[in-house]
Amino acid sequence: MAVAFFAYSLGAQAQQKLDFDPAFLELGGGQGAADLSMFATGNRLLPGRYLVDVEVNGELADKREIAFISDEPDATAHDAVPCLTRDMLAEWGVNVAAFPELAQAPADECVEIARTIPDAKVAFDSYRQLLQVSVPQAAMKRRARGWVDPSKWDQGIPAALLDYQLNAAQYAGSNYSNSPSRTSLYAGLRGGVNFGPWRLAYESSFLRGLNGASQFELIDTYLTRDIVSWNSRLTVGDGTTPSSIFDGFQFRGVQLGTDESMLPDSLQGYAPTIHGVAQTNAQVTVRQNGYVIYNTFVPPGPFTIDDLYPTSSSGDMEVTITEADGRVTKFIQPYAAVPLLLRAGSWRYNVTAGQYRDGIANTHPTFGMATLAHGLPGEFSLYGGVIGTDMYQAALAGIGKNLGRFGAVSFDVTHARSETNLADTNVVTGNSFRFLYAKTFAGSGTDVRVLGYRYSTSGYRSFADAVQLRDGTESLALGAKRARVEGTINQRLGGFGSVYATIGTQSYWNGGGTSELFQVGYTGQAARVSYGVYGTYNKGNGVPTSWNVSLSLSVPLDVLFGRGNLPGGGNSQGVTYFASRDNENRLNQQATLSGTAGDNQQFNYSLSAAHSNESSASGTATASYLAPFGRYDLSVASGSGYTQAAVTAAGGVVVHGGGVTFSQPLGETVGLVEVPGVRGVRFETNPGVATDGAGYAVIPYLNPYRINRVTVRTRGLPEDVSLDNPVLEIVPTRGAVAAGTFESKVGHQAMLMLKGPDGKPVPMGAMVENDEGQELGVVGMDGAAFVSGLPALTGQVVVHWGAEREHACHITYSLPPVKSNGDAYPQIEGTCQP
Template sequence: MCLSTRAGARPGHPCAQRRRGGAWAPGILLLVLMATAGAGGEQQDSVRFDVKMLVRGVGDEQIDLSRFERPNIVSPGQYRVDVHVNGRWRGALAMDFRGSGPEGAQPCYTAELLRSVGIDMDKIGRNAAERSERTLGDVPVCDGLASYVPGAQVKFDMAEQTLSLTVPAYYLDSGNAGTYVDPAYWDRGITAARLGYTTNLYTQETNGQRRSRGYLSLSGVLNAGAWRLRHDGYASWSSRTGTTYQRGQLYAVTDLPAWRSQLLLGETSTDGRYFDAVSFRGVRLSSDERMLPDDRRGYVPTIRGTARSNAAVSVYQRGFLVYETTVAPGPFAIEDLGAASYGGDLTVRVTEADGQAWSFIVPFATAVDLLRPGETRYSVSVGQAMASGYRSSGQRVFEGVVRTGLSDLITGYGGLAFSDYYSSVLAGAALNTRLGAFSGDATVARAHLPGGRTSGSSYRVSYSKNLPNSGTNFSLLAYRYSTSGFVGLNEAIALRDAPHVGGYGDLGRLRNRLDTYINQDLGGNGSMYLNGSALQYWNRPGSALNYSVGYRSSLGRVSYALSLQRVHALSAGGLYTPNRGRSTVVTLNLSIPLGSGSSAAAPMFSSYTSHSNLSGTDSAVAVSGALGDTGRLNYSLSASRSSRADTSTASGNLDYRASVANVGASVSQGSGYRQAGLRAQGNVLAHAGGVTLSSSLGETVGLVRAPDAEDARVGMDRGSRVDGRGYGLAANLAPYRLNTVELDPADMADDVELLASSRSVAPRAGAVVLLDYPTRRARPVLVSVRQPDGGVLPFGAEVFDLASGESVGAVGQGSRIVMRVRDDQGEIRVQWGPDAAQRCRVGYRLPPRQGRQDGFDMLDAVCEPEPEPPPPAVGSPVAGLLP
């Protein structure tokens, strides 16, 4: 019963010789396959093994391989299974399995169950009636799905607890096609609290004078039931002005699945799609297209610019700071403005390391959108308007808009907007034509302003078109205010709340506005773009003009981009007071990979040169890349030169992406100044199991719970891993859509086994959903075992743990056993037939665990014959009979 005590056995372990091995890898793989051959799988026809083809080690006796011939036998009972229809997950259901016999228990179905997973039971019922066949009802039936759904096939994987249904496409509910998940399976998540933070510390010294500033953005969310309470805030600190705190939005929101809508209570802004976006405190009820089978996502523009040094970039919308970050010298792009609303221009302020600052405006208007016939979208907002800083203005506001698809050609829309001193009505339509999508609307407004009453009307025409054959994608949005008396809701509220404004005559009254966005793909010759806006006022001379045109391409391994930006009379300060300054900037960017290969971590050389009629010529060169195999540590070194200021600057940046936070540092030195900065971004999630940290979290989050699975990678995110307490985060899940989150066990300890590596879920928006991955802690052991006479054990003999009775492995080639055991010592039974002579025992003792285990424990053993059970005592009762 004891392991072999041949020479070389470790002291203190007389029954075992433990080895670490790498040369056994091919054999181990084969043994693992054998050990798991009967663990589970799809239901299939039985198979027969020819035992004559197997090498047997004990005489000529036959080996019992019957357990491999009928895999996946299910016992009667109720199981919670993941249901897949035609390869797509449809939900996790509690299903009954009934019946007995050679095939095992079979799943039971009702009409409601099949309807819930996307099968059109009405169509099946009509076909059954025509053929006088049986149909499903409320009483579960367990005699095969194909009897009720023609052509259906069923496979159940007992090990993965997965029921796969294959159904002819004709019988699928068209409303459940694509990526749609039935609302009954939307997961509202668990109770949790999370806090996202972004901090930026910035100090500069110019001519011996030091200035420092700091910025902290906080976003807190409390999830309880179906509700989410959110608060945003921004704190800033300056060595000159001290500390200030700007309170952001505070609201509670929940979704209404039956209405496909979101209900929000608190501080937010109106829709902004057709009327001005107005900040208010109150109630907003709006349809949420993400809940629909063919949802359309909102649009947020990408902010592009070029910084001369390590610069702070601040983004404002309607006077509120919505984003701030630090960028390295050279071109930058900001693509994560998730907090921006549907509309309202973005003012971008760039503060260079030497203190110089400049601003520009990014137009933000939504494009034409059409609806299918019979589809309706709406938004209703009512409450009290708020001024800058979320202070109440005292004015009541109401806005309601509705869109409905009248036909394949026409979508109609309209709306009302009111305040205490303002009213407006809008009506319009969108057309889908072969020439493109058109929309047009008219708005009539009346306002009671400090300078008197006024009224007017506004007419708007929009056009968008995608030309796939030519690679052109453009939209042209034109707003024309036909009368000088027209005023928008936001302007009317601002004039009532701004006592320093003399009256309506001081308002810059917009007459015409033209926005254009054009992108042209030139195939192998690169691409071009043209973005711009032009504004004219009734009471202001000239035009406000802002446009940029650019060309991007590559020549061999060299990528280059040429752009021209023209700015004239941009809005700055006050209410539409035009700045008559003009600027023209021409920029050339080059990027050249250094070294060979296509690794993302390879160094990259880049340069840019720009010329401005205001600031002269600026140029810079930089080398950037990533260090380490994981690519988490990124660096950049740059040098820049400004001709007008006659200054040179050297800069360096480091960014590290850890699983718990992103951190970075920057330094630069130039003529007469020095600059240094620190930044950090991360998230804290508190839940019933403790606190979990993450470098980034989206709106909707998956909380992974996998006990003992430390270092398992979550999904495709290289920076997200399971922590030491068994928790990890899937940072960005798509709400109301099927999400499959997989764990990669490659970096886990070898004594931990994932019993399930994949989970599917359809979360509600903003939810924190719990994803459970069962694990088993069992030490992997490779045992070289022999009979007492030195003979080998039969190939395929099954191995059982005597303490638990579980099957833990099988005998492979060369009389080797790969098994997983939970205890450091115990006994296993090797069995290859029903007789006592066809089994033996092995006792094992493993060295104590010392932290994380990587690799197999390797043992030599002798399998001793199992002793015969003692005969019953004289006079003892016969089994099954009472004395």
């Protein structure tokens, strides 16, 4: 009974107004009464507008400014409550139409969600500025995982963009004594202009090889925009047809089709990943349909390319590895889409008309193509398509089925008629049968991304094969494609690492031979020591058969010597051992010391020494710097018969209404954020990115149609800068330059000693504000107030106090131009005038 009575008395007191005796705060002194009316009922939430995070059923749904209101005569007696409207609830996923009172409420009227929706609740955490909304699942709209409300999609601002990568390498030594040139050059440019939802873009490349020949290619030029209501994209100009039904190829014309990136995460496909192993500091070039679409330098050892642009996400890719000593290795990276499965009632479509184009054929026939897929009940999907031109016609029909815990499969048949204009035959017809399988075995950690088999009769040609055969650019020695097997399997081994395998084989009719690619790899980690074993076998028509096995071992230096014995503070340093043997019995071994430096780890370096059983020792040194305005790489390699020096510069330029901003490589979709007038502001998840002299910074590689959180790195902000909120949420459309501003207060800081006209200190708890009503500080004991954000060395501030802010005065201040006591804030005394 005593415990119950005590708890009841505490609850009763919580509802009562508390009286403080301000005399307790007068420490001997004549300060006068403190104004504590704001705190008489605890730390109450007063009416006003607050920027808050909104969490719906435990998931972050929004960040916005919400009005908090109070109907009580004394606003300090009770917490203000959030004013939630019908439209807000609809944006957060509440099924407003199911509740008549909500559906009929005026758009700007506050609604009581706890009264209109049974079991719904609203709570506000003032410490975290978090509004928590709890709504029964039955009252929410049905949405797929990863869905973002299209009303939040940002089409971006008008802007012009340029994304560039420049590679140059100089070769010397006896290995290149007969080379027409000792220098290789590569330039890749992606640019465009944005206006509203429209994107005018182009992509080009320039390559000058050691053979002395130069090649400039205008890969793509197109105008595109999204059509939100259809989850579709319209493209006029150059593009690539989807590869989920027919084999993908490039075109010049008009295309309208479903853009899967607009769909929730759970409804999207995947992009190809290229694995390989380099023996030296090598140059990797990726070609598709004869065009150079990717070029980079990689250090010795296994490498992974997983950042290909979406325009290159369909069709097989030719990967060329050019070693520093001149050796060249090529292989074909197979790629096919996962089985096309759709939810019941959903559709995918694509309509394309224009001219066939690639970097090989000299003829460009006009064609029309249409594909359609539909999800049926029972987890079946039907799909099909047609391609028509004067020299080629094809039709495809297929079915897909979700087998539950056994994975997903699809099967389709294509019939094609091709006019070849060959001497022995003018028209060939044939069929192609394709089977695809995909499955993730959650319990065993097995992920079968694509396992496919295709069998074609001798008269079957794909559209690209038919064009090249008619044009004479297809190798007649190979003949028509017969059977093809391809797939990628990843297996996680728990604490023992993971293993992957890639297979791709293609056989031909009429004795054309077989091309084969097999890759396997195993990686693991034990006590922060990483290790891996890799193997590759490549056999191609016209290309010598080759194989390679390699081993890598990586150890952080602090594991070997202890963290306290190493320079560099928190920067990481490690040593790597790499060994490989190939089909020509070359044994290469290399040891590399690498690390990072800088407060944002924007510097990277490596030093390596290598030895081969066919030559003397060699060495390589690399350095990389990630600056706010670009990325710069430098490497030098030297060995028996060769010396290579390579440099890479990559970055971006954005021209917008506020000026010109230089940046790191842009990617396809970017954010342009501003901290007005503040230079050098950095961001948490973007190493090296910082605002320029105008206060702008470009945040690269944003995910379109998804929530991207940009967070200011508050450590290191200038003393005279404070941010109202260090986090922005951006939801850009594809290719957009989405703008956002971090509201900041920039100004001087000072300690004001305030007295009233009667000579007594201003009451404790009074608010100091500027002319715009922004709070600059709070008066403490003896009239002392620390203020920030003073716009000038001289000016005026306003002081308010009282529960109803009925008392006010102003003070004119004048700050010294230079601090007199080192880092101490200037102290200004003044009389507050009514």
